[in-house]
Amino acid sequence: MDYLKSVVPSQIVSERGSNLVIINPGSANVRIGLAKQDTPFNVPHCIARRNTQTGKPNVLDQMLNTQVTTNQHVERERAYNTAASLLKIPFLDEGSSFGSSSRKMARIDGYNQPSIITKKDTVFTWTNVYEDDPTSPAASDTSADKAEASETRAATDFKDTGESKRKYREMIFGEEAMKISSKEPYCVHRPIRRGHFNVSPHYSAQQVSEDMVAIWDWVLLEKLNIVHNERNKYSAVLVVPGTFDSREIKEMLTIVLRDLRFNSAVVHQEGLSAIFGNGLSTACIVNMGAQTSTVVCIEDGVSMPNTEKVLPFGGEDICRCLLWIQRHNQNWPQIRTDVLAKPIDMLMLNQLKESYCDIKEGDLETVATVNSYEDGMSAVPHKTNLTSLNVPPMGLFYPNLLVPEVFPQPPRTWFQDHENMLEETWNMDYAGGGGNMGQLVWDSFAVSPFKPKKEEKIGLAEAITSSILSAGRIELQRKLFSSIQLVGGVGLTKGLVSAVEERVLHAIPPTEAIDTVEVLPSRMDPTFISWKGGAILGILDFGREAWINRKEWMQNGIHVGSGRKYRDSYYIQAQAMCFISS
Template sequence: MGGNKKPDKPVQKEQGLERTDNGLPLTSWPEPSIINQKNYYTEYIKRDDQILPLRLIQEERRARLTTQHRERDRARNLDTNIADAEEIDDEAEEDAIGGQQDQEFSSGDDVIIIHPGSQNLRVGFASDILPKTVPMVIARQWRCNEHEERNGIVVPSRVTDKDGTEVKPRHMFGDQFASHYDKLCSALKTQMRQNKRKVLPNSKELVVNFNDRVSPETINEHNDPHRVDWVELPNDPKQAPAFICGEAVFRIPDESKPRYKLFWPLRYGVYNEDDYDSKHQLFEDFTTIIEQALLNELGIKKRSAFKNYGCIFVVPDLHDRAYITQCMDMIMRELNFDRLILIQESLAATIGSGNSGGCYVDIGAQKTSVCCVEDGICIPDSRVNVKIGGADVTEMFIKMMLFDHFPYRDINLMRRYDFLLAEELKHKFCTMKEDEISVQLYTFHLRAPYQTTKKYQFKTYDEVFLATQGLINPTIFDKSRKMRGRRKLIDPSMDLSDDFRNDPVSEAQSLIVTSLLPGNNTDINSNAANSTSGTHAATNGLDGNFSQKRQLPAKHAFNLVKSAEPNLAVRDSPAIEGDGTPIPAASGEESTPEGLAPCLRDDVLPIVGLDAAILTSILGAVKQDEKKFRDYLKAIAVVGGGIKTPGLDLAVELALLKWRPGADIRIIPPSKEIDPQVVVWKGASVQARVKTTNEYWISQDEWDRLGSRVLHHKCMWSW
C-alpha cells in the first residue's frame, strides 16, 4: 500500500511533476466544435468551381466575355459604328448566360482527326472531304524479313514436305481442313438445288483440271503498263533509312540489303504484343507511324507545328483503359497537340451516316465491332467485339484456291507482294451473292521484285462464295494465331482502391464469352431470338455452326462468367478458342481466380458469326423490351471495308431471319456518296466542327495536372 501512495506536492515540484496552469492553449490551431450528426451539410465536390476541368471551362468563358467587353469599349471609344458595338454587347450578354449562338459550326482547319485500325490508319483535317489512308505498318532494319523469320510456315506456302517431297494441294492444310471444305461444298450444292439454281455436276472437276494445267505467260517489262517501281536503297547499308512508313513498305524488295521487317503495332484491335520484345519499341512504332502520316500526308512541315492543332482520336467502343491512356499520352506529350477529344467508333459512325441511332456493325480487317446507339449515346451493355474480319476472308480464299490447284502455288501471305496480290483477288472476285456462283475464268498478274511480270489464268467456282461465308459461319477460319502473346508486355489497368481490373465490361460481350466456355449449354443465338418474345421454338443452328441448346436468361449467362472454374483463365496465352476447345496451361503457370470475369476477356477468344453478334448486341441494349428489339432490327447499319463485299447486306439479313422468322429486318445501306470505310472518320470530322463539343476538349494543362483522371469529366461516355 505504501508503494501506491502519491507523493506530496513539494516532492512533485522537486521532481518536476507539479501541475501548473498558465492559461495558454496547447496549440494555436482552432479547435473545431463537434459536428451535430443529426443535421450537418458539406459542399465538398458539389460545385462546379471545385472541379478543375469544369472550373477551367468557366474561366475560359469569363476570359472570352472579358475580351468581348473590351472590344465593345474600344469600339465605343473610337466612335465606330454603333451597330457593331451593340452587336458585340449582345454577344457578350449571350455568353454571360452560357450561350454560344455566334456560330454553330467551325471550319475545322485547326483540328486533325486520327482513326487507327489494325490494317489502315486514316488521318485528315476536319475540313477535308475525305481522309488520307496509309497502312498501319512500319518497316525497320532487321536481321531478316518477316517471311524468312517465320520460315514461310504461316499461310500458306508449304508446297514441299520436310523430306523435300511435293505436298499435294488436298493435303496442304491437313485432313481436317479437307474434310471441312468438302462438307461446305456439299452443303452449298444442296442449298443451291433447294433454291432452284442450276448446278453442274462436274463444276469442281472443271476448275481443278484447268488450274492444274495452267502455265504462266511471261510479259516483258516494256509491255507491262502497270509495272511496279520498287524502293531503291543505297548501296551502302549504313546510309539506308532506319525505318520506312506508308505505302512504300510493300514495295521494299524482300531480298533487300539491308533487310527490312514489317511491324504492325495493332493486331485484332489491340496492341500487337506477340511480335515485339519491348513495350517501349511497340509504343515508339505506333507513335512513329502516326507522326509520319501527319507530316507526309497532311503537309505539316515540322513536328513542332502540332501544338497549333487540336486532335480528335477515334477509339473502339469496347476498349482497354491501358490503350486509351497510352494513346492520350502519345498525343499530348509525344506529339504535343494543343488539345484532345476522344470519340467512340459507333458514335462517329452514327454521325457520319446521318442517323440518330441504330445498331452499328463495323467490319474491319481483323475485328468486327457491334454497338447500339440511342440519342447519341453508345449503350454500354450492347458493345460487342469479335475477332473476325476481312483478313480472315483473304486467308480462307487463298487456302480454298490452293486446295483447288491454284496455278500460283508458291503464294505466301507473309511476302509483301503476295499479300497485295491476295487482297486484290479478294476485292475483285469474292462475293456473297449465290446467283454469281458458277465456273468463271479470270486472270491476274504477278509482279515480284527483280523478276519479269507473269500473267496467270485460273478458274473459280464456289471458293469466292464459301470464303466470305466465314463472316456468318466463322468455324472455317484459322484461330491458331489470334490473340497470341496477349498480355505479354502490357498489364491490364487496375483500380487503385481495390486492385481489380477496371476495364469496361459489356453484358453482351460477357454473354458471348460465356457461351464459348467448354461445357456451357448457352446458345446466344437462341437466347437472343427467343428472350424477348418468350417463345422456346429453338432452331437447329446456322449451317452447323450452332447446335440446339437450352435457353438461358441473359442475366444468368452474364453471371456465369464470374462463377466459371478458375483453371479456364490463364494469363498470357489464350486458354480457350472460339470453338470451345480448351488449351491446357503450361507447367508453372498459375490460374487467376480473383477477378476472373475480366481475365476471361483476354483468355477466351470471342469468335461468333455476324448474326450472333448483332442479336446479342441488341439483346444487351433492350433487355426485355420487345418493341425496342424490333426497332433495332429495322435499323442495322453496316460500315467498314467488309460491307464492300457484294451481297453482304442480304446475307446478314437472311441469317438473322433464320433466328427471327417473319421479323422486319432492314440493313441500312451506306450512302452512295461516301466510302463505307471512312464513315467513322467522317462522323468524327463533323463532330469536330460542332461548337457543343467544346466542353469535351482536354487541354495540355489538364492532362499534365490530372492525367487520365480528367476523363471522368471530359469523356463522351462513362469512364
C-alpha cells in the first residue's frame, strides 16, 4: 500500500500494462489492446472464409433471416406516429412540410458539410482477395491439418490473370471482410450475434469457436505484434457483455488460454468495467451496443444482479430503421441496398446515422451522399434528401420501430453449464429437430445456478426505471437516478442524453418520491469505456486471486467448490476500488 501511495499512476500503467491484453468482444466489433494503450484497436468482429462450394451465400446469416410480418409493419408505423407526435413532425403518411423546413435543413447541411463527401468515399476500392505471393514463408506457420487441406485444394486455388497465377486468400478479417464483392467466392461469418454465440443449424458451435480464435489471433499478430511463442509472457482480461451465459464465458476462457496461449486470464462484466472506465463507484450503467442493449446497477463497485435488463436492439437496428424511413418516404435512390447480404451497406448506413441522426424537435432533414456498391464496380455516389432523421434513434424508447432480424435460437443443449469444459460437447444434436426453435432457450436453462437473463420487450426508459427501482433502498434509488452512465457506440448519438433524462423522468411512477434524473458526462469515447475499465481493473488487481492459470485450466477446468469460478471477478473490483480511493 505504501508503494501505491508513492508511485506515479503513469508508472503503474507502464509497468503492469505492457504485458496485459484487454479483450472486449461484441456482436459487431471486438476491441483488443494492451492495457497501457489509451484506446484499443476496434475491429469488425467477422471473418470471410473462401468458399469451395457453389451456391453458398456470401453472408452466412442470410440463411437464417426471416421477413418482417404484417403485424410488425403495423406496429412499426404506429410507433413512428407516436415518436412523430413527440418530435412535432408530420405522421408517417402525411408527408413532410418541405417549405417550413428549408431553413432548418440548410443549417444542418452547413454543420455537417465536411462529412457529406469524404475522401474515404471517393477512393473506395473492393478488397483484394488474392495473395501477393503464394509462396510466402508466412504460409508455413500453419497446422499440419491446414497444410494437408491446402494441398488437396491447390488445383482450384489459383486463377489465371493473363500474367501470372494468383492464389485466393483463405481468410480475410475485419473491415476488409466487409468490403469483399459478393461475386467473389467468400462467405462472411459473424461468431457473435445478438449478444450470444451465433450457433445455428448452419453454423456449428465448433466453427463459431474456430472463427473467434482466427479473428482474435489475427488482431494479436497484425495489430499488437504479439507472436505465438511470446504469448506465455502475457495475461488477458476478458471484458464480456452482460448477455453472455456461463457456458459462453467458459468457452471464451478456453479460447484465450488454450488456443491463444495466454499465461493467465480473468473475466469481468462490461457493466462493472464501465464503472472504473469512468472513475465512478455507484451508477446505473446503460450499455448500448450494435445489436443488444443492457442495463445494470452498480453500488460501491459491486454489481446488483437483480437489476440486470437485456434489450434486443442496438445501433444496427437504428441504421435499418433509417433505411426503412427513407424508402417509405421515397427519398432513397433506386439502388440495391441490402444490409444483410452486403455488409458494406451497413457500414455506409452507420456513417449516415452517426453524421446526421439527432434527437430534437422539428423537421430534421439534410442533403447527403449515398453510395451504391455494385459487384466489382466503383462506388457510385447519389445525392439525396434524407428526412425524419430524428425518428430512428427514438426507436430506443419505442422498440417497435426497430424490427430486428429474426434468428432461430441456438440448440438447447448448447446452454447446459458443464462444469468440466474439456468434455466433448461439440457434436450435440438440435434437440427435437426444428420444433424447439420457436421456444425461449432460457426456459430450459435449469443447470446454471444463476437466474437466466431474458430479453425484455420494453423501451430504454422503462428498462432504466425498472432496473433502478429494483435496487431497493430509496436513498440508493435517488443516487442511481442521478448517476446514469451511457456507454457503447450508440451513446454518441446527438441529443440522446437529454432524451434519456426526459423519458426516464416521465417513466418513474408518480408514487415514487423521485424528481431528479441525470446522465453523467463521459470522460472518454463511450465506445471504449468498458475496455478502459477492464484495463484499470487488470492493472490494479495485484492479488490476482480470481485469475486462472493456463496449465490449471487445461488440466482441471472448473470444479464445484474450487473457488476459481469466473464469477469471483464480480467482487474483485472492491480491491481495486480500495486502491483508487486511497
